[in-house]
Amino acid sequence: MERVNNLASESAVVIFSKSSCCMCHTTERLFSELGVKTVVHEIDEIANGKEIEQALSRLTGRTTPVPAVFIGGRLIGSTDKIMSLHLSVVIFSKTSCCMCHTVQSLFYDLGVNIVIHELDQEPRGRDIEGALVQLLGPNTAIPTVFIGGMLIGSTERIMSLHLGGDLIPLLRSAGAIWL
Structure with a gap:
């Protein structure tokens, strides 16, 4: 020690x-x-x-x-911990994925500053995707969204939170928006 x-x-x-x-x-x-x-x-x-x-x-x-x-x-x-201290929303994405673009657009429209990791453009993107599968299980979907350092989920979960009125309060509590 x-x-x-x-x-x-x-x-x-x-x-x-x-x-x-x-x-x-x-x-x-x-x-x-x-x-x-x-x-x-x-x-x-x-x-x-x-x-x-x-x-x-x-x-x-x-x-x-x-x-x-x-x-x-x-x-x-x-x-x-470092990511949650540094930023509020992280998205693991692929440039060819239309659902990734949809989720990113939603966050931009809400005025959220997001960090996007395009796994198909990252030199170690396959390794990161493999780590996400290890962490989250074999049904891990892209995009994978973290808010305030917590795994939230993929497109279906984000849209469900948004349509249910729970996404904005979640983003507020993570310090991602001030609305």
Whole structure:
């Protein structure tokens, strides 16, 4: 645990990652796009990586503890926590999907700032889609929408919430709109 704390304190932002983890790469890319200087420790590429992974598992309470983001030496969380802190609505989409365009248009029409990951244009899009299927099950549909870091669902769920009058209150509570 002491080794993790020492490494986590060596820079303002430290990410413990694995080179094969697509969610780790997504988190690293977010900080890079924001212009934040980070120190990344790829625990599958360092000598004592297994020990660090075990310590991170104890610290996070997760069997798969990466990515683990530390800011100012304090554990903030994984991709879901970082994304929920950074943005309110994330859509995993495909450019050729008309339902994806429909959902995106709805959010734009509501004045929501969304982040879209076009899986057919992302270099690791297939890996991300595979991770979504692992996370959400084999019936995972695109688009996949997260609001405030929580999985909401696909087109049917979003439209159902909107038509039932529950989407706008959900977006308000997530800080995505101020109407």
